[in-house]
Amino acid sequence: xxxxxxKDVREKIGTxxxxxxxxLASAQYxxxxxxxDVNAGVFGDKEPEFLKWLVxxxxxxxxLPCCIDSxxxxxxxxxxxxxxxxxxxxxxxxxxxxxEEVVPLLNRGESHHVVALCMxxxxxxxxxxxxxxxxxxxxxxxxxxxxxVDRIHVDPLVQPISTQGNFGIEFLNAVSAIMKNHxxxxxxxxLSNISFGLPARRYLNRTFGIMAVANGxxxxxxxxxxxxxxxxxxxxxxxxxxDDFCANYLKAYRNKLLS
Amino acid sequence: xxxxxxKDVREKIGTxxxxxxxxLASAQYxxxxxxxDVNAGVFGDKEPEFLKWLVxxxxxxxxLPCCIDSxxxxxxxxxxxxxxxxxxxxxxxxxxxxxEEVVPLLNRGESHHVVALCMxxxxxxxxxxxxxxxxxxxxxxxxxxxxxVDRIHVDPLVQPISTQGNFGIEFLNAVSAIMKNHxxxxxxxxLSNISFGLPARRYLNRTFGIMAVANGxxxxxxxxxxxxxxxxxxxxxxxxxxDDFCANYLKAYRNKLLS
Numbered sequence: 171x172x173x174x175x176x177k178d179v180r181e182k183i184g185t186x187x188x189x190x191x192x193x194l195a196s197a198q199y200x201x202x203x204x205x206x207d208v209n210a211g212v213f214g215d216k217e218p219e220f221l222k223w224l225v226x227x228x229x230x231x232x233x234l235p236c237c238i239d240s241x242x243x244x245x246x247x248x249x250x251x252x253x254x255x256x257x258x259x260x261x262x263x264x265x266x267x268x269x270e271e272v273v274p275l276l277n278r279g280e281s282h283h284v285v286a287l288c289m290x291x292x293x294x295x296x297x298x299x300x301x302x303x304x305x306x307x308x309x310x311x312x313x314x315x316x317x318x319v320d321r322i323h324v325d326p327l328v329q330p331i332s333t334q335g336n337f338g339i340e341f342l343n344a345v346s347a348i349m350k351n352h353x354x355x356x357x358x359x360x361l362s363n364i365s366f367g368l369p370a371r372r373y374l375n376r377t378f379g380i381m382a383v384a385n386g387x388x389x390x391x392x393x394x395x396x397x398x399x400x401x402x403x404x405x406x407x408x409x410x411x412x413d414d415f416c417a418n419y420l421k422a423y424r425n426k427l428l429s
Numbered sequence: 430x431x432x433x434x435x436k437d438v439r440e441k442i443g444t445x446x447x448x449x450x451x452x453l454a455s456a457q458y459x460x461x462x463x464x465x466d467v468n469a470g471v472f473g474d475k476e477p478e479f480l481k482w483l484v485x486x487x488x489x490x491x492x493l494p495c496c497i498d499s500x501x502x503x504x505x506x507x508x509x510x511x512x513x514x515x516x517x518x519x520x521x522x523x524x525x526x527x528x529e530e531v532v533p534l535l536n537r538g539e540s541h542h543v544v545a546l547c548m549x550x551x552x553x554x555x556x557x558x559x560x561x562x563x564x565x566x567x568x569x570x571x572x573x574x575x576x577x578v579d580r581i582h583v584d585p586l587v588q589p590i591s592t593q594g595n596f597g598i599e600f601l602n603a604v605s606a607i608m609k610n611h612x613x614x615x616x617x618x619x620l621s622n623i624s625f626g627l628p629a630r631r632y633l634n635r636t637f638g639i640m641a642v643a644n645g646x647x648x649x650x651x652x653x654x655x656x657x658x659x660x661x662x663x664x665x666x667x668x669x670x671x672d673d674f675c676a677n678y679l680k681a682y683r684n685k686l687l688s
Contacts, residue, residue: 331668332675339670342643368675370687377639377664384601384640405636409590411598416591416627428629
């Protein structure tokens with residue numbers, strides 16, 4: 171939500187409106203977010219300055235780590251200078267240069283976590299096998315650099331089923347294989363690409379999120395204030411055996427998230 | 430829906446109310462059912478007579494096969510005497526006697542399909558491994574008797590997560606393993622047991638259905654006139670790559686099933 175590519179948020183970040191940004195952070199904290207995503211990519215040369223300000227503003231408002239959402243090593247470095255505790259860096263990939271510049275930052279000061287995008291200079295993968303091949307290389311490179319698997323969140327990249335009908339199942343099979351082949355690793359994704367070009371997108375995104383949890387996905391980049399989506403993901407985790415005594419499910423029921 | 434254990438339906442079957450039963454069949458046909466389940470178990474000695482009447486009444490009303498829902502070989506035999514085309518027999522299991530009496534009926538006249546319950550004289554399985562062991566024996570016994578895998582619908586048996594938190598995931602893993610280990614086989618289940626003892630049961634059942642489809646489930650015993658459930662299952666199949674050009678999804682959208 172704290173992403174300067176959203177028009178209304180851009181203005182709030184551009185004017186360094188502390189109350190507005192803190193409000194967005196608090197709402198996500200209340201809704202159960204584990205990290206607060208911050209993105210200042212649209213500011214070009216000034217991205218490091220604004221990203222740093224975002225981290226400070228968010229962490230003064232809530233007791234949560236940030237997801238530093240930038241491919242720019244200079245911006246990541248500036249943000250980490252002020253970040254308290256281990257952050258989640260989004261992201262590295264196999265694209266030329268991405269790994270070399272970011273990896274040294276991941277062990278600086280704290281043991282930061284990292285999103286590893288299944289993307290290479292050959293473009294976006296389409297099949298399960300292409301995703302697995304890239305994931306294996308990414309994980310190999312990161313672990314060689316002392317980033318242990320529990321700090322790696324692989325994003326197999328969701329692509330729209332309107333483009334190709336099997337793009338959903340290829341992604342789901344990749345999640346399940348990555349989780350099986352690399353014990354202790356995490357998987358993460360955004361959901362909204364799946365529904366591009368189709369009606370009832372939020373419904374489709376939510377249903378795909380449930381299916382991804384059924385295949386082992388344990389992270390997602392979402393709007394945690396979307397009650398229907400959060401209700402769906404919490405319920406899926408309960409059904410996947412990740413909710414002792416159904417406590418989270420019962421809480422979601424009481425909070426009227428289940429519809 | 431055409432199950433005499435439901436109080437209002439029992440009376441309609443008991444009085445041989447053709448319009449009422451035909452109406453229940455038509456509604457399911459309109460809603461996209463592949464088989465119409467018929468159950469007259471509560472009538473004891475008269476089960477064969479009533480089951481036969483149900484099959485005749487349903488097949489006069491709609492052009493669909495029946496799911497003959499009875500453990501009683503005499504009732505199944507009576508129903509098959511009047512059934513047109515291959516039926517789905519629900520069910521056989523590893524319980525003493527169940528297999529021997531029903532198997533000969535499956536190749537009589539037509540190549541009938543069968544639901545194979547993962548149940549043995551040792552009771553209901555709890556783990557994935559227990560389900561797989563029973564499924565392997567069931568499939569072995571059926572294929573020895575010339576029932577090919579494409580006619581076998583294995584039901585791994587859903588058990589309530591309120592009893593044990595991992596009952597959902599053990600079931601889901603069993604579905605995925607059975608589909609992988611026996612190419613061409615089908616899996617089927619009822620969904621409602623999963624939510625026993627918890628609030629928002631229809632929501633929980635629906636979410637579990639989506640997760641089961643994500644793991645390869647290709648059949649379910651449901652109320653097809655439940656729009657939210659059907660919308661969820663159709664969407665899950667679309668996302669699982671089983672819906673060319675998203676045609677079923679778009680139809681479900683137009684029919685307002687997606688909520």
